[in-house]
Amino acid sequence: MSHRMAHLDEFDVIDDGRAPFRPVRHHLGITAFGANAFTGRQAGDRIINKHDEAGEHEELYLVHRGRARFQLDGDQVIAPAGTLVFARPGVTRAAFAEEPETTIVVFGGQPGEPYEVGGWEIWAPLNALYDAGNYAEAADRGRAVIEANPEYPGALYNLACCESLAGRPADAIAHLRMAIERGERYRSFAAGDSDFDPIREEPGFAELVGAGG
Numbered sequence: 001m002s003h004r005m006a007h008l009d010e011f012d013v014i015d016d017g018r019a020p021f022r023p024v025r026h027h028l029g030i031t032a033f034g035a036n037a038f039t040g041r042q043a044g045d046r047i048i049n050k051h052d053e054a055g056e057h058e059e060l061y062l063v064h065r066g067r068a069r070f071q072l073d074g075d076q077v078i079a080p081a082g083t084l085v086f087a088r089p090g091v092t093r094a095a096f097a098e099e100p101e102t103t104i105v106v107f108g109g110q111p112g113e114p115y116e117v118g119g120w121e122i123w124a125p126l127n128a129l130y131d132a133g134n135y136a137e138a139a140d141r142g143r144a145v146i147e148a149n150p151e152y153p154g155a156l157y158n159l160a161c162c163e164s165l166a167g168r169p170a171d172a173i174a175h176l177r178m179a180i181e182r183g184e185r186y187r188s189f190a191a192g193d194s195d196f197d198p199i200r201e202e203p204g205f206a207e208l209v210g211a212g213g
Contacts (some may be wrong), residue, residue, distance in 0.1 A: 004028050008037055008064065008103065016124035023121035024105065033115050034108040037064065040097025041201045047104050048095035057108040061085040061095065066102025070095045097102055119152020126158070135165040146175070153183035161195035172196070172202040180208060181195070 011022035024035040034057070040047040047068060048079055053059060061070070063083045068118055070077040071094045078098065079085055087093045089111070095104060109115050122145050129138035130157040139162040146152075156179035163172035176196075179186045190196055199205045 008105075012039070013039075014121065014124055018049060019045065021121075021124075025117075026119075026121045031115065031117055032109075035105065036121065037103055037105045039101060039103045040068075042100055043097055043102075045102075046094065046098045047097055047102060048093060048106070050092065051096040052092045053089045053108075056089055057110050058089060059087050059093070059106055059108040061087070062105045062107075064103045064105050066097060066099040068095050068102050068104055069098050071144050077168070102157070116185075117152060118154025118183070119149060119156075120154050122149050122152060123155045123158050126162075130162060132157075135162045136173075138162040139166050139168065139171070150178075151182065153179045153181075153186055156182065157186045157189065161193065164196050164199045167198065169199040169202050169204075172199055173202060173208065177208055 006027060008024075009020055011024065011027055013020050013022055015079045018106055019038045019040060021039070022037040024030070024037055025033070028035075038047045041071050041154075048061070050071075061079075063079045063081050063085075064154070065081055067078065067080045070079055071092075072085075072087060077085065109153075125140070126145070129135075129141070139159060142155070142159040142162055146155060149155060156175050160172045160176035160179060163175060176186070177191055180190075187209055190205075196205060
């Protein structure tokens with residue numbers, strides 16, 4: 001297919017307990033940059049969580065609908081529909097809805113680096129289970145997510161974390177290996193991640209992260 005078209009209202013809405021979002025990148029099959037749309041249902045709702053992307057992504061925000069209030073390193077910016085706001089890595093940013101149903105489309109990528117698709121969008125609905133300590137249920141549901149989307153290293157890594165915490169060392173090691181095969185950076189992540197403390201002495205884990213893990 002030479003192209004794909006979709007209206008934002010056609011996208012599935014994912015709610016991970018923060019601002020509801022539409023997985024634009026995943027839906028359209030984009031692999032060169034990140035793209036997602038976030039919506040504040042009511043005036044005053046937080047749309048973009050406070051973060052700074054230090055050493056990571058440049059982000060471009062397009063106010064698609066409504067009106068948003070951005071906080072950028074302490075500055076307040078009011079942005080009506082059609083406004084573009086660009087934030088460099090290291091700039092602390094957050095955004096809030098000034099009107100109901102304010103929607104912001106976010107595009108991002110790391111300067112000088114090829115974009116790596118991690119798959120956080122498909123894992124987001126399971127974050128509440130992880131936060132609540134329901135690791136076994138998160139792992140069970142996560143396996144179904146991975147079976148449908150085996151290409152995402154970030155989702156594989158999260159599944160391995162949950163399996164480690166749920167007392168499933170063999171599964172955790174197998175899925176961590178798959179994550180590392182798809183994204184080398186997950187090797188160093190795992191070496192310092194406390195989620196893998198339950199399996200840190202397993203020979204298979206030590207082989208994956210190296211003797212320093």
